[in-house]
Amino acid sequence: MAATLLLVGCGKMGGAMLDGWLKAGTVELVVVVEPGGMTHAHPAVTVVGSAPELPAGFAPDVVVLAVKPQVMDNVAPAYAGLAGPKTVFLSIAAGKTIDYFHRHLGGAAAIVRAMPNTPAAIGRGITVAVPNDAVGAAQRDLCAALLSAVGEVAWAEDESQMDAVTAVSGSGPAYVFLLAEALAAAGEAAGLPADLAQRLARATVSGAGELLHQSPQAPAQLREAVTSPGGTTRAALDVLMAPEGMTALMTRAVAAAAKRSKELAQ
Template structure:
């Protein structure tokens, strides 16, 4: 059954979620507030440049905040009027805590904090969610429907874990894209034409990701399946898996991302 949703912010993530909801039939009436005017012109979508243009009789079942964390404090209070029994608030703003949204919206708010990632644009994202005590079992199921329209969904009960989630899966696609960049540059340095090196890196990363997605095997076993003893892959992995290789770099990168997520909460 379709639902009435209010989407605040329609950038890349908000737009991906909107397309997923409409394609899956999760929502049949969506009001989108987007000052930049980037909301798509689609059936069932009412576009507004600001809160003053929201139809006065519109009562959303869910209000979704898909805005940058830097503008949360300025934007969110305008939506206090929708707080009430049966209304769920959902945020995908990095770093902003449940407690902060409760302060901005007032008491009695049913609120879910979520962290999606950009593969949501192709229906292959993963979103981790954390709910406050005001969220009912039915609202959790509704959240699963909304977030599941763009990929997989996982729940945590300890909100403090969201900083690490943000660093791992929220920023993770950028790390994979950087890997493709680095492989292409290394191929060029090894003598390959730049366009061929870029194509080899891009298709290899995409194909390996799809294999990982489809295979029931864990990543370490898939890695071993590619690695012949004494072969070329083993020689390369000897560098990547050395004491100063990929793992310590990734450890530092995730720690830096989690630290920045905590800073955004302040």
């Protein structure tokens, strides 16, 4: 891939993606629009403060829209002039639909809506994307290659699935962090010193996550492997797997997040 890119916004997620592209060495030129400036010294990167400062005649293969959703109204229209058959817009703004970008960029714009998550910062994220009908096969592959710089990539069959995607993987890291918090608090309640409880919770959650990442076994199989009949783990799981336990609680939480995602898209 020797693509020319326009990255609009270089915050945590945009910066993580830029780092991934540069490490992979697969981009020919990246122009970054960042009003506050940045100190990214790299021969393939040009930094400007706003859309009017773009190089004359610049026609990127991909425009990556990586600004916060709440400022997108003021940002997206400035790039409508770049819409055309040779340019695809890749948005990682949560809640912003393909129809939303049609209104700001024109109905003929090729658009890929994507939902990454924060482990992208260490190259271990997962991004789910969905294209509109104007996106060609080569453009889809190009977007997949760009997104894979920060982790796994999956494609949704329909844009209506993106609210659930946001609720599961987009918000999901916060659920895992809360699990570590709750496990540490429970350890303290059981009599452990706070620092030891926190250390055990952090190492246990991160270690179990890495085991899940590396193992070909399903989560249920891994759970069963550490659960002896009548043992301590079984006693705890009887509480967590009760009818109103963890599965029911997580189902309600994901449903609430998906509902909020729908509301934000309106």
